[in-house]
Amino acid sequence: MLEVTKLACSRGDHRLFSGLSFRLEPGQILQVDGANGSGKTSLLRALCGFLMPDEGEISWGGISTAKMEEEFYAKILYLGHLNAIKDDLNALENLRIAAGISGCLLDEQQAVSALQRMGLRGRERLPTKVLSQGQRRRVALARLLVNQAKLWILDEPLTALDVGAVHLIETLLMEHLARQGMVIFTTHQPLQVPGLRTLSLS
Amino acid sequence: MLEVTKLACSRGDHRLFSGLSFRLEPGQILQVDGANGSGKTSLLRALCGFLMPDEGEISWGGISTAKMEEEFYAKILYLGHLNAIKDDLNALENLRIAAGISGCLLDEQQAVSALQRMGLRGRERLPTKVLSQGQRRRVALARLLVNQAKLWILDEPLTALDVGAVHLIETLLMEHLARQGMVIFTTHQPLQVPGLRTLSLS
Amino acid sequence: MKLLVLVIRRDLMLAMRRRADVLTTLFFFVMVVSLFPLGVGPEMDMLRKMAAGVLWVAALLSSMLSLGRLFATDYLDGTLEQMLLAPQSLSMLVLGKMIAHWMVSGLPLVLMAPVLGLQFDMSVQALGILIVGLLLGTPILSMIGAIGAALTLGLRGGGVLLSLLVLPLCIPVLIFGTGAVEAIANGQSVASHLSLLGAVLVLALVFTPWVTAQALRISME
Amino acid sequence: MKLLVLVIRRDLMLAMRRRADVLTTLFFFVMVVSLFPLGVGPEMDMLRKMAAGVLWVAALLSSMLSLGRLFATDYLDGTLEQMLLAPQSLSMLVLGKMIAHWMVSGLPLVLMAPVLGLQFDMSVQALGILIVGLLLGTPILSMIGAIGAALTLGLRGGGVLLSLLVLPLCIPVLIFGTGAVEAIANGQSVASHLSLLGAVLVLALVFTPWVTAQALRISME
Amino acid sequence: MAINWFKYAAPTNFYGLAGKLIPWFAGFSLVLFAAGMYIGFFVAPADAQQGEFYRIIFIHVPTSILSMVLYMVMAGYAALGLIFNTRLSAMMASAIAPTGALFAFISLWTGALWGKPMWGAWWVWDARLTSELILLFLYLGFISLHASIDDPRRADRASALLAIVGSVNVPIIYFSVKWWNTLHQGSTIKFSGTSMHVAMQQAMFTMLAALWLYALAVVLARVRSIILERERHTHWAQEVAA
Ligand code: HEM
Numbered sequence A, B: 001m002l003e004v005t006k007l008a009c010s011r012g013d014h015r016l017f018s019g020l021s022f023r024l025e026p027g028q029i030l031q032v033d034g035a036n037g038s039g040k041t042s043l044l045r046a047l048c049g050f051l052m053p054d055e056g057e058i059s060w061g062g063i064s065t066a067k068m069e070e071e072f073y074a075k076i077l078y079l080g081h082l083n084a085i086k087d088d089l090n091a092l093e094n095l096r097i098a099a100g101i102s103g104c105l106l107d108e109q110q111a112v113s114a115l116q117r118m119g120l121r122g123r124e125r126l127p128t129k130v131l132s133q134g135q136r137r138r139v140a141l142a143r144l145l146v147n148q149a150k151l152w153i154l155d156e157p158l159t160a161l162d163v164g165a166v167h168l169i170e171t172l173l174m175e176h177l178a179r180q181g182m183v184i185f186t187t188h189q190p191l192q193v194p195g196l197r198t199l200s201l202s
Numbered sequence C, D: 001m002k003l004l005v006l007v008i009r010r011d012l013m014l015a016m017r018r019r020a021d022v023l024t025t026l027f028f029f030v031m032v033v034s035l036f037p038l039g040v041g042p043e044m045d046m047l048r049k050m051a052a053g054v055l056w057v058a059a060l061l062s063s064m065l066s067l068g069r070l071f072a073t074d075y076l077d078g079t080l081e082q083m084l085l086a087p088q089s090l091s092m093l094v095l096g097k098m099i100a101h102w103m104v105s106g107l108p109l110v111l112m113a114p115v116l117g118l119q120f121d122m123s124v125q126a127l128g129i130l131i132v133g134l135l136l137g138t139p140i141l142s143m144i145g146a147i148g149a150a151l152t153l154g155l156r157g158g159g160v161l162l163s164l165l166v167l168p169l170c171i172p173v174l175i176f177g178t179g180a181v182e183a184i185a186n187g188q189s190v191a192s193h194l195s196l197l198g199a200v201l202v203l204a205l206v207f208t209p210w211v212t213a214q215a216l217r218i219s220m221e
Numbered sequence E: 001m002a003i004n005w006f007k008y009a010a011p012t013n014f015y016g017l018a019g020k021l022i023p024w025f026a027g028f029s030l031v032l033f034a035a036g037m038y039i040g041f042f043v044a045p046a047d048a049q050q051g052e053f054y055r056i057i058f059i060h061v062p063t064s065i066l067s068m069v070l071y072m073v074m075a076g077y078a079a080l081g082l083i084f085n086t087r088l089s090a091m092m093a094s095a096i097a098p099t100g101a102l103f104a105f106i107s108l109w110t111g112a113l114w115g116k117p118m119w120g121a122w123w124v125w126d127a128r129l130t131s132e133l134i135l136l137f138l139y140l141g142f143i144s145l146h147a148s149i150d151d152p153r154r155a156d157r158a159s160a161l162l163a164i165v166g167s168v169n170v171p172i173i174y175f176s177v178k179w180w181n182t183l184h185q186g187s188t189i190k191f192s193g194t195s196m197h198v199a200m201q202q203a204m205f206t207m208l209a210a211l212w213l214y215a216l217a218v219v220l221a222r223v224r225s226i227i228l229e230r231e232r233h234t235h236w237a238q239e240v241a242a
């Protein structure tokens, strides 16, 4: 489905990677590996179209993603370094709005149960600015539970999470893969998911 | 030296912890442990005086830290969730200014060698906004190398760092302890430092 | 369409959470208008003549002031990335944000203007035209301003740069708006001024959301 | 003292990193001043009368606008936490930030004012007094504004506090400043106005850094 | 004469072409400038009403006209760059901006100098004057936006969008200002061009041509340095620099 051929990206004068090629089929999961500054985030952002690659092609089902635009966006879920939550809204409102923007309207019950599964019981109606760093990340991750996207693009999803939450994320990834979803992600912490492939950016 | 007695903190209506007591002597290191939202950050911020505890006493060498003010600040180095670096300045300028504010003026050579030890060789003169997440954290952590503070208060110092950098931080902590320094920190990743004590916030 | 409503509701909700910001814009407007008599002196004749101009300039400045926040907060916390990845039309989403911005920062000014106009001893007729002009003009300010806000995203000193980019573009609105009040004071017809304002409003409604969406994509790179 | 120099150098460096930043504050000032004739009409007589008022209000507005950045960016990226933990006097540090702010946003306005005054056909004498007044007054605006900027940090309702506190406090400055120009135009002595401005400046220098430091500590909690 | 335009759309090729053209433009510009000055000061008679002061139009009018023309050219290049993603057009746009701003500034400056003896005031809020001032602001906005963005690609595209929006607005601004002004003040002295002496016209057109060529030369020179800066990591740029 997702196919990357001979991709090359640079930032400033600095060539991050070149000649990068890989394929991702339904049910597959790929970890992008590399030291700090090796270009993992840049790769994921190039996949989303935020960053124009110097060379190479990114295609989805044979069609270039740059041409698909909105059609491609409907297929992906991107979670970056930033949580994309509003400090002044509570977890519930944040989740419902985020879902709405990515095209699926939630009722309150669905949102509450997603948040509770993420371990935020009793914190659903606090403004997110008072939440702890890990709780904020959990609110952002709750989007994984309410989304129909086929391809998850996750940039260090485990940041600030405690051990329990890391296990939960592992479970979520496995469920998604079992539904024939695809995942491409980065992390500096070990993650136990069967069938994990890694792509090293030296 | 640092002595905490019967400390209680609450945020909103929520009691985070109470009756917390511990001592930290020169050469000792303490990891504050607990799930997301258990109050680790709040405890560290209370130590710095950013947060007024409900009850209890924090003292340094027998004197209440609330009364010492600037005198106490000269003894500590705090590194929070935020990196405290300026996007528009480069790593070198950021480090020199941060050091200057905390009271020790650096010449360029010292700053460069600290940054290089943090693995930022060749990145010293890029505006930090173009650096990767991990590189930005490294710039913030470079302050550990150029500071005379006795007590390090580190909130999740390992965020976004790759494996190499985690080892480096372990080394730095051990060196600091060998100099009779003290460390109190939080993390969700395992850290190998001999003599590590943990304090659990259930 | 659902997206439009969602975005408007979201931005209004955020504004209500931070009622302080809304009040500040309004307060700024009131202060600027009230500072003038202090700076210029209390001669009623002169004040009456400058009333429309002062009110319009104050409206322009205070909507400029709140424009900085239009995309900047969404940009900083990563929400904007998610919006750019929305599987619906980005122009629609941008239009929603423009409408919400106007409801929060333009509409209150329009409602406040009559009270301030009285301070300057404006006639009821002139006040009426002023309000109609503001009603047509302030949405244009929000929409043109949005382009500037999108172009200056993430730039240091963005706020001031934003004003530099947007103010020259907004000058026709200012001139038509004050022109209408002037015309009524001189007993001329106001229709032409107001219909020009209306035309500019329609043009802006059609083009600015798309232009702003492009600007956002450019800024995000 | 070293800290003072360090902080001033740091803030100037940050401002200089984008040459456009300083220039845009200035352009904003120019734009505001130029907008008024557009709103009010081109009659020279009226323009000459309002010149000093317009210039002062514009200076007030543009230094207000740039005040937003004074502490907010440091707050958001965590630098302010580190500053509060500095083992030196926080007032000194705050004073450094005020001075840098004035050098970046106040001083250029003062230098630009004569050119704009000419647009309004002001006399050379009046211009001279205007400049002296601005030279004494703009630092006060930066210093009083800093208190407001510190209070708005993170505090709920801070935005309103800023306007409520700062603008009224700045009004005396405005009145003394324009009063001096008025006095010279009417052939009266300007000494009393200017010496009052000078007295306010000294008072502000002594008290505002300390007050701002306290406000910062309150906001940080 | 068949020129392969696409060949010159590549910055590297254009660099060479521009290098060859600049001396010609600069040379002709100098010659015409000298000629224009000569006609303007020694051939053209003093004006009946305005005496010697009027000679400032030989600078004032060409710069005023060029400042407006250059804005449209700049916006045109910006649009080309945005639509076809050609790097050279964006570079041309950003090379034109400073010259345009300079001309707008000179127009204002000479106009103000002239206004003092003519109208008794440095500045009058007249339609042409005001829209020229706003034009200067538009140029400055373009330049500052470009300067504020580090990434050259984003800078090009963002400022191109601004230039296009501005060019749509320029006519609106011009007419709105004109209208605003004529509604309550028509007393501004107008200097009609119809009765102009032939030598005056010759001087003015010669100066116009001279300044055109000057603008071309300067813009091309600026484009060359922009190309070098953007391509500083390529082999050929380093060879050229060495
Ligand atoms: C700061 C002051 C001034 C500015 C900004 C200014 C601006 C301009 C502009 C933009 C044009 C070209 C517009 C067009 O061709 O319609 C122009 C042309 C011209 N200006 Fe000025 N001007 C100023 C002062 C003056 C003064 C004081 C005079 C003489 C009394 C004057 C006489 C002319 C003439 C004769 C032209 C030739 C073009 C024509 O006849 O339409 N200008 N000026």
Ligand SMILES: Nc1ncnc2c1ncn2[C@@H]1O[C@H](COP(=O)(O)OP(=O)(O)OP(=O)(O)O)[C@@H](O)[C@H]1O
Binding pocket: A011, A012, A013, A014, A016, A034, A035, A036, A037, A038, A039, A040, A041, A042, A043, B123, B126, B130, B131, B132, B133, B134, B135, B160, B162
């Ligand atoms: N203008 C520039 N000039 C030179 N290098 C740049 C420029 N902009 C970005 N870079 C470099 O590009 C790289 C970007 O890396 P990216 O953010 O993709 O890394 P990452 O693999 O996600 O790292 P991390 O693990 O730290 O998140 C960094 O090494 C950064 O220093």
Ligand SMILES: Nc1ncnc2c1ncn2[C@@H]1O[C@H](COP(=O)(O)OP(=O)(O)OP(=O)(O)O)[C@@H](O)[C@H]1O
Binding pocket: A123, A126, A130, A131, A132, A133, A134, A135, A160, A162, B011, B012, B013, B014, B016, B034, B035, B036, B037, B038, B039, B040, B041, B042, B043
């Ligand atoms: N106003 C409030 N009302 C109720 N609870 C609050 C309020 N403000 C903060 N809290 C709670 O206080 C706790 C603050 O936790 P803190 O940030 O200290 O956690 P932490 O241990 O650092 O967590 P993490 O590992 O996620 O960083 C959170 O559980 C948060 O939900």
Ligand SMILES: [Mg+2]
Binding pocket: A040, A041, A042, A155, B132, B133, B134
């Ligand atoms: Mg990264």
Ligand SMILES: [Mg+2]
Binding pocket: A132, A133, A134, B040, B041, B042, B155
């Ligand atoms: Mg924490």
